[in-house]
Amino acid sequence: MNLSGYYPESINEGPGIRxxxxxxxxxxxxxxxxxxxxxxxxxxxxxxxxxxxELLEDMRENPLLQGVTLCGGDPFYSAEELTxxxxxxxxxxxxxxxxxxxxxTFEQLQEREEMRAxxxxxxxxxxxxxVEEQKDLTLLYRGSSNQRILDVRASLAHGKAVSAPGFI
Numbered sequence: 001m002n003l004s005g006y007y008p009e010s011i012n013e014g015p016g017i018r019x020x021x022x023x024x025x026x027x028x029x030x031x032x033x034x035x036x037x038x039x040x041x042x043x044x045x046x047x048x049x050x051x052x053x054e055l056l057e058d059m060r061e062n063p064l065l066q067g068v069t070l071c072g073g074d075p076f077y078s079a080e081e082l083t084x085x086x087x088x089x090x091x092x093x094x095x096x097x098x099x100x101x102x103x104x105t106f107e108q109l110q111e112r113e114e115m116r117a118x119x120x121x122x123x124x125x126x127x128x129x130x131v132e133e134q135k136d137l138t139l140l141y142r143g144s145s146n147q148r149i150l151d152v153r154a155s156l157a158h159g160k161a162v163s164a165p166g167f168i
Contacts, residue, residue: 001025001081003051004037004044004073008058009065014099014124014141016066019059023047023082026073028103032132034143038073052085056092067097067123076102076109079118086121098122103129106150106161122152124164140167 005022007013013020025041026033037043045051059065068089075082086098100122102109109115109127119125126141127148134144141149149167 001047001078002042002044003047003055004035006055008062010069012141013069013071013101014067014097017064018099019055019062019065019068021055021068021070021075023070023072023075023078025077026103027077028074028129030103030130030132032135033130035072038071041073041077043073047081047085052088056089059089059093059096065096067099068093070098070100070122072101074103075100076104076115076118079112080114083114083118083121086118090121097124099124099126101126103127106148106152106155119152120156124167125150125152127161 002024003021004024007020009017010020011017022038024038024043026039089096098121102125105127109119127150128146131144131146134146136145148161149164151162151164154162
């Protein structure tokens with residue numbers, strides 16, 4: 001698993017000030033994607049244990065951060081490798097919320113065990129592929145109107161997609 005980018009502070013990928021990890025690798029290849037340079041699974045640098053510790057320490061030292069957002073690529077293509085790191089973020093920074101972008105739908109993520117494991121560590125996901133014909137620059141945290149901002153815990157509890165409060 002590789003990391004193609006890291007923003008130590010951002011206000012664009014979720015509420016508050018957030019650390020943003022761009023996980024390399026995506027097979028969705030959405031036309032109009034804003035980050036096609038992240039599609040290659042070899043883009044960036046290895047997200048090995050040393051790099052994970054470095055990122056975790058950087059996040060821990062920043063008192064302004066509210067959470068972390070996983071972007072890509074698509075983090076769920078690397079779900080099996082990424083899950084232990086996200087679990088460590090949750091353990092080490094229990095006050096953080098975890099958001100993730102994915103081209104998969106909530107329903108698709110539940111079909112594969114390794115994706116479901118990562119999903120369960122997230123508080124909110126923005127799901128669905130970017131659709132250029134549905135591009136809407138007025139949407140909060142989304143690029144196209146088909147994408148949903150979902151409350152993961154409520155969605156899992158109800159067995160169906162539930163919009164995150166305040167982000168309908």
